[in-house]
Amino acid sequence: MSGPIQTILRRVRRGSRDVVENAVSQLFDAAVQPHGVADSGEYRIDDLARLAGTTTRNIRVYRDRGLLHPPLRVGRIALFNDTHLTRLRLITSLLDRGYNIAHVKEMLSAWEQGKDIGDMLGLESAIAGSWATEKPQRMPLTAARRLIDDDAGFDRLVSLGIIRLEDDEHATIVRPTLVEAFAEIRQYGVALDKLIDLHERVTPLLDQISAILVQAGLEEVVDKINPGAAVPDDVEVAQLITTLVRFRTQAVTAVGATLAFSIESQVESTVAQLLGEMIEKTAEAAGE
Template structure:
């Protein structure tokens, strides 16, 4: 008589993503850049979210309250999705229901699609297609398997007229389109602002009388310098990764790959923090020097004016 299968050990979220990618049909893996891009997005998102879930992830198991909190939803919604067949049954330990990382990934996907206007029936169909490997590239092209991204801001799509009103300067609008900060979809009549935070900053500074043309000039001068800084910072992390993963040699195990990906994301987080702090200190020092000079000039002019009286 065959012995009962032992329970499988908990699988971390990064390992789960790698496993899902490996299970995809070979023609899909090789032929669809969308699959790779979505996998990268998922990996980075998991690595970024990791600090928020360290306590729960230590065991790889979550109670329903923790699961809902990590997925950004409510326990009531989790129960509804479970009753509708969108979530697989949890592991029962006595009267306690325990969910794992697979449930968390799936719940984030469900929340993402429902937020984007799909109904529960559509979500069920897409999840079934995703699990069975049917039209996988199309499914992944429609929705990222994990809600959110490791980028700090998301593009904003709006009616073309709304975007032109947001910029309120036809020449500047065309420059922003030419620079790739705004993308136009003539068929849909929409415009996508790829850097909404930047445009918001432009508009706030404009209220002080600085022309948007000047602000775009500054962006065009600064952007290549930021790319250079990025290249310098990332090169150190890349050299460490390439020391572990050498072309032509067999890949390390999933655990080591997961550690390398996590290291790169942590490296990004710390690099951004360090550069932000350094830049802020430099700007503050420059502004203080400028204000000091302005005040010195003001006092000198006042003294000269008083001497003439």
């Protein structure tokens, strides 16, 4: 990581608690303003969707679910304002972070009632977001061993951090989706040892991809900060946090689509090669 980036991160980190708390607080404050507060923009639903990076269908869903305040009606035209735009961006950000609509509504309602952002999200969530695609599952140790059904494999998963032993009686499946995938593939007769071997081979490659993507996202954010200036104001920091959150979501989608396409191409090529070899062997046998 380059020197200017490290300098910026150190500066932000030193005041991260106050800066991030204030940033998220200000974002929530703007999002829950009651309709009628003076706003600088008026938008039709199509314009609002474009500015917020969402769809008109989503906006209607959020209105029906009570997440967005009603628009101003001028005849048959529904006009939204900057309060709607700020709130909509916050809703989109929270949904991208893994919260569902019910949770978002609950958090917005709690904020309107004066609850502290730290109580609702926690500082860690405010900074990094609830990005985890896998939620760890704690269970009795006996249940975890029964789930894996392979003592040697269980020990390897523990050593890799996929399973964490809490005490003599409990364990946490840190990567439940991965363990579930292993279980599905094992039904086809693939040994757990082979699956773990594959995981160990693939993980460093995925880490390299992740490092490239995260660096790209970081550079995109840092480009918006002047290294010689003071730490940006709260609103700008909140916008930068939102940028990183949305970058993560789109990066995962892009990599997933690329990986799926690559695997499909490899499978098609492999199947074609196998069929070709079978046909060739059949022809040779018939000619004997």
